[in-house]
Amino acid sequence: MNTKIRMGMIGGSLDGFIGSVHRMAAALDGTIELVCGAFSSNPEKSIETGSSLSLPSERIYASYEEMILQEALLPAEKRMQFVSIVTPNFLHARPASLALEQGFHVLCEKPLALSLTEANDLERQAKETGLLFGVTHNYTGYPMVKEAKQLIQSGRLGKLRKVIVEYPQGWLADPIENGGQKQASWRTNPSQAGISCCVGDIGTHAAHLAEYVTGLTIQEISADISTFVDGRPLDDDANILLRFNHGVKGVLIATQVAQGEANELKIRIYGENAGLEWLQSNPNFLRLKQNDQPEQILQAGSNHSYLSEQTLAHCRVPGGHPEGYLESMANIYRNFAAAIHKAERKDTPDPMLDFPSIADGVSGMKFIETAIASGKQNSKWLSI
Numbered sequence: 001m002n003t004k005i006r007m008g009m010i011g012g013s014l015d016g017f018i019g020s021v022h023r024m025a026a027a028l029d030g031t032i033e034l035v036c037g038a039f040s041s042n043p044e045k046s047i048e049t050g051s052s053l054s055l056p057s058e059r060i061y062a063s064y065e066e067m068i069l070q071e072a073l074l075p076a077e078k079r080m081q082f083v084s085i086v087t088p089n090f091l092h093a094r095p096a097s098l099a100l101e102q103g104f105h106v107l108c109e110k111p112l113a114l115s116l117t118e119a120n121d122l123e124r125q126a127k128e129t130g131l132l133f134g135v136t137h138n139y140t141g142y143p144m145v146k147e148a149k150q151l152i153q154s155g156r157l158g159k160l161r162k163v164i165v166e167y168p169q170g171w172l173a174d175p176i177e178n179g180g181q182k183q184a185s186w187r188t189n190p191s192q193a194g195i196s197c198c199v200g201d202i203g204t205h206a207a208h209l210a211e212y213v214t215g216l217t218i219q220e221i222s223a224d225i226s227t228f229v230d231g232r233p234l235d236d237d238a239n240i241l242l243r244f245n246h247g248v249k250g251v252l253i254a255t256q257v258a259q260g261e262a263n264e265l266k267i268r269i270y271g272e273n274a275g276l277e278w279l280q281s282n283p284n285f286l287r288l289k290q291n292d293q294p295e296q297i298l299q300a301g302s303n304h305s306y307l308s309e310q311t312l313a314h315c316r317v318p319g320g321h322p323e324g325y326l327e328s329m330a331n332i333y334r335n336f337a338a339a340i341h342k343a344e345r346k347d348t349p350d351p352m353l354d355f356p357s358i359a360d361g362v363s364g365m366k367f368i369e370t371a372i373a374s375g376k377q378n379s380k381w382l383s384i
Contacts (some may be wrong), residue, residue, distance in 0.1 A: 004033040005337040008071060008080035008104075010064045010095050011087035013040040013049045017183065018109065019086050022136070023053070025329035026084065031337045035059060035080055038067040041091075064095040072102040081340055082107060082132070088186040089193050089200065093118040096133070100125050105132040105343075107336050111204055111368060112361030114194040119365040123358050132343060133358035134336045137208045139265060140356060141331035143300040143307075143314040143323065144286040148213045148269070148276055150308035151288070157271030163242065163250035165210045165267045167202045172236050172256035175229050188234050197234035199225070199371045202265075203254035204364040208356065209267055210252065211363070213278075216244040218367065220383050225375025228257045240371055243381075284322055313352050332356070 007026055012019020019039065026032040036059035039049035043062035050060030061067035071079045082105035085095055093113040096106045100122075112135055113119040126133040139145065151157065177184040186192040187201055194200055211217060220243040225235045236257050242250035255261075265280035277287040288296040301319025302312060314331050316323055335353035342349050366384045374382045 004031060005340050006035045006079070006081045007032050008067060008083045009034060009037040009039065010067070010083055010085045011039065011091065012037070012084075013042075013045045014052060015045070015182065016086075019049075021326065021329060022084055022086050022333075025138075025326055026333045028326065028330035029334045029337075031334055035078075036061065036067060036071060038062065038064045064091075065098065068095070068098050068102050068104065071104070081105060082336070085109060090114055090191065093122060096122055097125060100129050100131055100133070103129070103131070105336075105340055107134040107136060107333070108361070110135050110137055110208075110361065111194070111200050111364050112358065113365060116362070116365045116369050119362045123362050126358050132336065132339055133361075134332065134339075135356045135358065135361040135364070136329065136332055137205060137212075137356040137360060137364075138325075138329040138332050139205055139209050139280060140212045140354075141314065141328035141335075142278075142280075142283045143311050144278055144283060144298065145209070145213060146314050147286055147298060147300075147307055147311040148267075148278055149215070150310055151276060151286075152214060152269065152271075154308075156274060156288075157269065157276065158273030160214060160216070160244075160246070160248045160269065160271045162270040163210050163214060163216075163244065163248060163267070164269075165206045165250070165265075166253040167206045167255075167263075167265045168253065168258040168261040169202060169256045169263060170258045170261040172197075172229065173259050175232065177232070188232055188236075190233055193234060194368070195234075195372050196368050197232075198236050198254050198256050199223075199238050200368050202256065203238050203240070203252065203371065204367060205265065206252050206254055206267075207367045208360055208364060209265070210242070210250060212356075212360075213267060214244070214248070214269060216246060216248055217363075218242050218250075218384055219245055220381055221367075221370055221374055222379045222381045223371040223374035224379050225372060235372070235375070238371060238375070240374075283324060283328070284319075310352050 038061040039046040085108040222241040224239040226237040237255040240252040274290040284300040302315040303318040
């Protein structure tokens with residue numbers, strides 16, 4: 001019988017949002033146990049967070065360096081097996097590199113790094129070590145996103161023609177970073193977020209979703225990048241034309257200044273024979289459309305035999321019981337834990353239990369840098 005995979009966490013203190021999401025997702029299936037953490041660069045906050053999670057004091061660390069090096073000294077049956085990195089962007093690459101160096105698998109928040117150079121270095125290191133490296137593009141964990149991917153692979157839509165993906169938010173419509181709002185402060189700070197706010201934060205989610213569902217690769221982009229809030233040093237809006245391989249065209253809209261919008265990630269894909277539509281705020285339904293035919297609405301549910309095998313592998317409850325954001329993230333964690341079990345037994349990975357890889361993280365960094373470069377050159381078409 002499989003034992004629980006032991007996880008350490010870097011970042012995710014009590015005064016943040018995303019750390020608790022990752023911890024709940026990791027715990028949902030009972031396959032992962034949080035055993036240690038360096039939850040903040042502030043040692044007191046790290047201790048406070050670890051204590052609230054009932055971790056033993058000797059497994060609550062003041063820094064990620066201390067955690068990784070001390071965990072490496074523990075017996076193999078006790079030390080963490082992978083580290084989850086949920087810090088701001090500037091603290092992704094260094095802890096990930098040290099974890100790989102010390103023999104730990106890595107699951108990292110997106111974007112992968114501050115620069116493409118850092119991302120490429122991490123990818124080389126991961127390949128050299130043979131360790132697993134995942135990136136939490138969690139929207140691909142939704143069952144009906146899996147179903148959309150399977151429908152396209154089956155040929156149901158025919159030859160693809162058009163992809164429209166959009167991610168509107170409104171939370172940065174005002175300069176809330178000036179009032180010290182933590183999440184806004186680091187995302188709009190070039191030293192912590194890198195060269196982009198909007199494209200790096202949510203544009204990469206939209207781009208990854210489009211590539212994952214279609215199986216295509218974005219090859220060229222023309223990006224109109226804007227900063228609407230006065231004094232903000234990074235972008236808060238992007239309108240991007242996409243050229244995929246096989247002649248497929250697309251449009252990507254990412255904005256954080258759309259008043260009233262929360263997380264309305266939406267994708268529409270059209271082929272010669274049919275189209276489909278999925279909306280993250282109503283994630284249990286996938287709309288399948290065809291000229292002169294009634295629209296079909298496919299619903300997630302473990303009891304729905306019309307769904308593909310891979311979709312059913314990611315459904316947790318029967319139809320009519322909604323699954324959402326936490327479950328999508330939990331699917332990433334569950335699949336990553338299963339891959340660690342497979343790797344330790346030297347078994348062949350199960351393609352049914354997929355998760356975004358470091359290659360996806362590198363692609364995301366290429367997308368960010370190319371989009372920002374295109375925007376600076378008056379929306380010039382650039383190759384990724």
